[in-house]
Amino acid sequence: MLASVSTIPVKVIKALLKAYDIPDPLPWSQIAGPLAAAEDALARLDERLAKSPIRDGWAARTHFTDACASLWLEGELVHLDDLVLHDAGMDVRAPTHELTRAHAVLRVRRRIAEAKPEWALSAAGLAGLRGRGGRSRKDEEDQPVTVVDGDDATDTEPVGRAPADERMADVFAAVDAAIAQADRTLAGEAVTRARRTPERDPLVYDLDWDEDERLDAWRAVIADTRALPPTLAAAVAADAWSALEPLQHTPWLGQLLAASLLRERGKARAHLPCLHDGLRGIPRERRRPRDSAGRLGVQLEAIAAAAEAGLRDHDRWLTARTLLARKLAGRRSTSRLPALLDYVLTRPIVSAGMIAEELRITQRAAQDLVAELGLREATGRGRYRAWGIL
Secondary structure, eight states, X not given: OHHHHHTSOHHHHHHHHHOOOOOXXXXXXXXXXXXXXXXXXXXXXXXXXXXXXXXXXXXXXXXHHHHHHHHHHTTOOOOHHHHHHHHTTOOSSOOOHHHHHHHHHHHHHHHXXXXXXXXXXXHHHHHHHTTSTTOOHHHHHHOOOOOOOGGGSOOOOOTTOOOOOHHHHHXXXXXXXXHHXXXXXXXXXXXXXXXXXXXSOTTTSXXXXXXXXXXXXXXXXXXXXXXXXXXXXXXXXXXXHHHHOOSSSOTTHHHHHHHHHHHHTTSXXXXXXXXXXXXXXXXXXXXXXXXXXXXXXXXXXXXXXXXXXXXXXHHHHHHHXXXXXXGGTXXXXXXXXXXXXXXXXXXXXXXXXXXXXXXXXXXXXXXXXXXXXXXXXXXXXXXXXXXXXX
């Protein structure tokens, strides 16, 4: 038996280790309840947001909370106010590595939310999200190198050279041709040397980790979910990303792509679901069961939890906006209070510097507007204070 196993090619063994199979048949008795709850909660939230006056503000605020939740799931603590200030370029202290990673999640969420629903799951979208600018590794290797020929240079005579007569014209032409040939040779050697150099540091990345192959395997799983309900397909997509691990250092991208799948399938037309935030509400001991049915059930529970939390936050923020809007009655048409109210709804917290930059006023005037609107101070500090609608 051992001899037969040793004869299996290494590529076949790697393929077996990286394979992901959708349960067949699906364990409907275990996932039917969570699937129905997730479908219902997600539909109610999306319908509420479709006609909500604070939809844009709700989406902007949840980008921050979901980015912090993604790091929390990895065991890292990132404070919400630090992320908001870092995004505005107004850090009160040097940013940590965890804060930088949370900001990367925030930027990716915004990019997916602002793009078309089908963009993130396309080949160009995946290449852009992994940092290749829309190109795969094969495209980068096959891209031709453009070298400027000597004949494409300008015809301006070099400084200090005397006008050539007829006898020296051939000599100068030969010298220019030799220089151009040397430039082409050096450029070719530089490109060859750059291609031989590994793209990533072997101390940080596993060079045998074939990201393109793993991404192709994950996309094949997504193609097999077309016949499944959208919510169940998103759960399978998130679970497959955790099993296949296509990218070495971005495990959080799987939940964002699963949320994008819900947008593409028309289940979440008005928002990008916060699956990290929903998964955070699942107890740690239940978050990673061993069986596939349990993992799908956890993903469905996370979708339902995220939608229910989004409904509660939406209703609370809408009530706060209605109460604060009463203070705008009788104000001049040039008052900055309406603009401040709209801005504070798009951020979990705002500082005087953020308000001053957004409304183009002084920080003293920003503090006066905050006092007039009656915003709640959120930090408890005497300096570097911030306010918000909690």
